Amino acid sequence: MNKQELINQIYAKKSFLCVGLDTDIAKIPEYLLEYEDPVFEFNKSIIDATAEYTIAYKPNSAFYEVDGAKGWLSLEKTIAYIKEHYPEIMVIADAKRGDIGNTSANYAKAFFKTLNADAITVAPYMGLDSVEPFLNFDNKWVILLALTSNKGSKDFQYIDTDRGTLYKTVLYKATEWADSNKLMFVVGATHPEELKEIREILPDYFLLVPGVGAQGGSIEEVAKNGINKECGLIVNSSRGIIYASKDAHFAENAAEEAKKLQQKMQLFL
Amino acid sequence: MNKQELINQIYAKKSFLCVGLDTDIAKIPEYLLEYEDPVFEFNKSIIDATAEYTIAYKPNSAFYEVDGAKGWLSLEKTIAYIKEHYPEIMVIADAKRGDIGNTSANYAKAFFKTLNADAITVAPYMGLDSVEPFLNFDNKWVILLALTSNKGSKDFQYIDTDRGTLYKTVLYKATEWADSNKLMFVVGATHPEELKEIREILPDYFLLVPGVGAQGGSIEEVAKNGINKECGLIVNSSRGIIYASKDAHFAENAAEEAKKLQQKMQLFL
Numbered sequence: 311m312n313k314q315e316l317i318n319q320i321y322a323k324k325s326f327l328c329v330g331l332d333t334d335i336a337k338i339p340e341y342l343l344e345y346e347d348p349v350f351e352f353n354k355s356i357i358d359a360t361a362e363y364t365i366a367y368k369p370n371s372a373f374y375e376v377d378g379a380k381g382w383l384s385l386e387k388t389i390a391y392i393k394e395h396y397p398e399i400m401v402i403a404d405a406k407r408g409d410i411g412n413t414s415a416n417y418a419k420a421f422f423k424t425l426n427a428d429a430i431t432v433a434p435y436m437g438l439d440s441v442e443p444f445l446n447f448d449n450k451w452v453i454l455l456a457l458t459s460n461k462g463s464k465d466f467q468y469i470d471t472d473r474g475t476l477y478k479t480v481l482y483k484a485t486e487w488a489d490s491n492k493l494m495f496v497v498g499a500t501h502p503e504e505l506k507e508i509r510e511i512l513p514d515y516f517l518l519v520p521g522v523g524a525q526g527g528s529i530e531e532v533a534k535n536g537i538n539k540e541c542g543l544i545v546n547s548s549r550g551i552i553y554a555s556k557d558a559h560f561a562e563n564a565a566e567e568a569k570k571l572q573q574k575m576q577l578f579l
Numbered sequence: 580m581n582k583q584e585l586i587n588q589i590y591a592k593k594s595f596l597c598v599g600l601d602t603d604i605a606k607i608p609e610y611l612l613e614y615e616d617p618v619f620e621f622n623k624s625i626i627d628a629t630a631e632y633t634i635a636y637k638p639n640s641a642f643y644e645v646d647g648a649k650g651w652l653s654l655e656k657t658i659a660y661i662k663e664h665y666p667e668i669m670v671i672a673d674a675k676r677g678d679i680g681n682t683s684a685n686y687a688k689a690f691f692k693t694l695n696a697d698a699i700t701v702a703p704y705m706g707l708d709s710v711e712p713f714l715n716f717d718n719k720w721v722i723l724l725a726l727t728s729n730k731g732s733k734d735f736q737y738i739d740t741d742r743g744t745l746y747k748t749v750l751y752k753a754t755e756w757a758d759s760n761k762l763m764f765v766v767g768a769t770h771p772e773e774l775k776e777i778r779e780i781l782p783d784y785f786l787l788v789p790g791v792g793a794q795g796g797s798i799e800e801v802a803k804n805g806i807n808k809e810c811g812l813i814v815n816s817s818r819g820i821i822y823a824s825k826d827a828h829f830a831e832n833a834a835e836e837a838k839k840l841q842q843k844m845q846l847f848l
Contacts, residue, residue, distance in 0.1 A: 332682070372678060372685035378693045379651035386647055408702065409641060409675055410729040410794075413601070416641035424647045433677065433702045435724055437731020455704055460679040462706020465752060469740045476738070476745070483734060525679075 311400050311428045312449050313491050313540075316516070319365045319398050320541045324576035327568060328366035328402065328518070330548025331356065331388060332373045337553050339560050349377070349384040352560075354391055356552050359561035363572035366400040366544055367392055368518075389425050400544075402518065403427035406455065411439040418443045422450045429453050431496060431518070434480045438487060445488050452493050454484050456508065459498025459521030477504075481511055490514040497536070499527025499545065506535035509542075516542050522571075523550030529571060533578040541579060547571060580669050580697045581718050582760050582809075585785070588634045588667050589810045593845035596837060597635035597671065597787070599817025600625065600657060601642045606822050608829050618646070618653040621829075623660055625821050628830035632841040635669040635813055636661055637787075658694050669813075671787065672696035675724065680708035687712045691719045698722050700765060700787070703749045707756055714757050721762050723753050726777070728767025728790030746773075750780055759783040766805070768796020768814065775804035778811075785811050791840075792819030798840060802847040810848060816840060 320326050333349045342348040357367065369388055374381035389401050403425060407417040421430045422444075429451035432441055444452045457467055457477040467477040484493060495512065497505050499521035508517070517536055521527040522545055529545060536543050551571075554563035589595050602618050611617040626636065638657055643650035658670050672694060676686040690699045691713075698720035701710055713721045726736055726746040736746040753762060764781065766774050768790035777786070786805055790796040791814055798814060805812050820840075823832035 334685075370678070370682055372676070372682045372689065375651075375689035376685045376693060378655055378689070379648045381689075382644075382648035382651045404678075406676065406678055406702070406705075407641070409639070409673075410727070411731075413639055413641045416603075416645045420641065420644035420647070420650075424645060433675070433704050435702050435704045435735060436675075436727050436729060437734030437736070439729050439731040441731075458679070458705050460705060460708050462680075462708040462710075465706030466704060466745070466748065467706070469745070469748060471738045471740060471745075476735070476740075479735065479738060 315398070316365070316400060317540050321579060323363065323365055323572070324579050325363050325365055325572040326541050326543045326545055326575050327364050327571050328368050328544045328546040329356070329360050329364050329551050329568060330404070330520070330546050331367055331369040331552065332548045333552065334373055335377070337556070339556050339558065341558070347384055347387065349381070350387045353388045355561040356564050357392060357396070359565040360551065360568040361396050361399065363565070363568040364399060366402055368402040368404050368546055370404040386425060389427060393426055400429060401427045402429040402431070402453065404431045406431050406433050408433040408436050408440040410436070411443060414440050415443040418447060422447045429494070431455065434484065441484070441487060445492055452488065453518050454480065454493065454495050456480050456495040457497050457501055457504055459500045459525050459527065463498065478511065481508065485512065485515070490516065494518055496520065499532045500525055502531040502535050505532065509536050509538065513538055516544060518544045518546065520546040523547045529574045533575065537578055545575070584667070585634070585669060586809050590848060592632065592634055592841070593848050594632055594634055594841040595810050595812045595814055595844055596633050596840050597637050597813045597815040598625070598629050598633050598820050598837060599673070599789070599815050600636055600638040600821065601817045602821065603642055604646070606825070608825050608827065610827070616653055616656065618650070619656045622657045624830040625833050626661060626665070628834040629820065629837040630665045630668065632834070632837040633668060635671055637671040637673045637815055639673040655694060658696060662695055669698060670696045671698040671700070671722065673700050675700050675702050677702040677705050677709040679705070680712060683709050684712035687716060691716045698763070700724065703753065710753070710756060714761055721757065722787050723749065723762065723764050725749050725764040726766050726770055726773055728769045728794050728796065732767065747780065750777065754781065754784070759785065763787055765789065768801045769794055771796070771800040771804050774801065778805050778807065782807055785813060787813045787815065789815040792816045798843045802844065806847055814844070
């Protein structure tokens with residue numbers, strides 16, 4: 311998926327919503343446990359119910375790896391389902407990978423070829439040769455961690471360096487590696503002031519913004535501080551949508567929550 | 580596995596060698612491709628041949644994920660095989676994970692419970708709550724990236740901060756989180772001078788040292804600069820051992836390479 315296709319979808323759906331498929335088998339409706347692959351059944355229902363409000367799905371690999379090979383199969387099937395039924399929707403593998411070049415090349419193949427995701431989140435700590443193999447795929451995206459939504463973001467990301475805080479050094483350095491057609495950055499919704507400043511530093515890059523909902527960030531604050539002329543935002547909500555209810559109406563309820571967010575978003579588009 | 584068990588094994592085998600199971604299906608002997616799970620068959624032969632010289636095996640998750648669910652199955656079987664036949668040997672999942680607390684808790688369960696690894700490598704960028712869930716398991720280890728062996732280590736890890744270079748800030752901060760009974764650090768063999776200084780900062784922690792062999796580091800330099808009174812080193816070699824040859828004698832040849840390294844190591848123990 312290229313940048314223009316992403317932008318077209320955002321304006322067609324009047325949405326910059328990403329639904330996080332952090333599917334925890336302990337939190338899904340009990341009656342799904344009778345299926346051979348409850349996680350996949352759950353995801354399918356959530357996807358069908360929310361696709362009209364959603365421009366990206368973001369499965370986080372941790373929630374699949376916890377079930378081992380079986381979980382990876384659920385992940386493979388989930389991505390294949392999205393690609394078959396909603397090929398216009400971006401699939402972001404939230405995997406936060408990064409390793410020496412030779413190894414990152416295998417991760418890139420795992421996520422871009424084997425799983426067929428459109429984008430992957432990558433951790434910056436190991437530098438260019440850990441990121442580069444992911445940049446060598448056409449129409450695929452690297453989403454580099456810059457300023458994350460969690461409390462621990464204070465531990466290292468705000469450390470002072472010659473070029474400002476560490477997360478700014480990451481921004482400056484990584485924008486030398488790739489332009490806004492291949493690279494995006496993660497900026498948590500829990501840091502609205504910093505988001506504004508990051509947008510000034512990076513007028514053209516898309517930002518993936520997690521942390522709305524359960525983690526306390528607000529869509530209005532994010533949109534006000536982060537939007538650019540091409541939208542430039544993908545705002546993720548996971549738990550607030552997919553666990554809207556735990557009964558037979560879980561998918562409808564998820565759709566309602568997704569719609570509420572989409573309706574807030576369209577005011578900014 | 581606790582620290583004393585690890586030390587006992589090191590002195591019993593007179594070795595601090597870790598064999599990296601970075602098994603690439605394109606690089607294994609062709610006749611193994613006839614098996615249902617060639618990667619597992621290869622690993623089994625390598626493990627049986629090298630176990631007497633080896634105190635840890637380190638499968639890197641990238642080389643398994645590249646085959647999707649099937650690859651994860653090979654990884655599960657490989658770890659189960661080590662645990663069944665060589666329970667004294669440490670299994671390090673080289674996964675470089677790290678995410679918000681709720682998500683890292685799932686990674687911890689994936690690697691420590693589902694896969695039953697003894698240790699996992701973790702990326703520090705997201706701070707304490709991304710690392711803490713891994714620390715909540717008894718007799719399991721976090722091996723935090725500090726100074727990695729790759730070229731890209733220069734990009735961020737050497738940035739100046741108030742407490743010295745960034746990797747030193749990582750060391751200082753993380754040693755507040757856990758002592759040397761739960762936490763180790765990755766320090767690449769390609770930085771011998773820095774290794775010496777790191778050992779002065781961290782007299783008691785074990786260091787996992789990759790980068791010997793194909794990446795250019797030397798065992799003598801590492802041992803001279805990094806050893807402490809309990810050894811305190813786990814030195815990894817991957818490609819130099821497991822791809823010593825590509826014919827029917829690949830396992831014997833791997834054993835010879837492992838033995839050569841072990842014999843260099845015993846001079847320091």
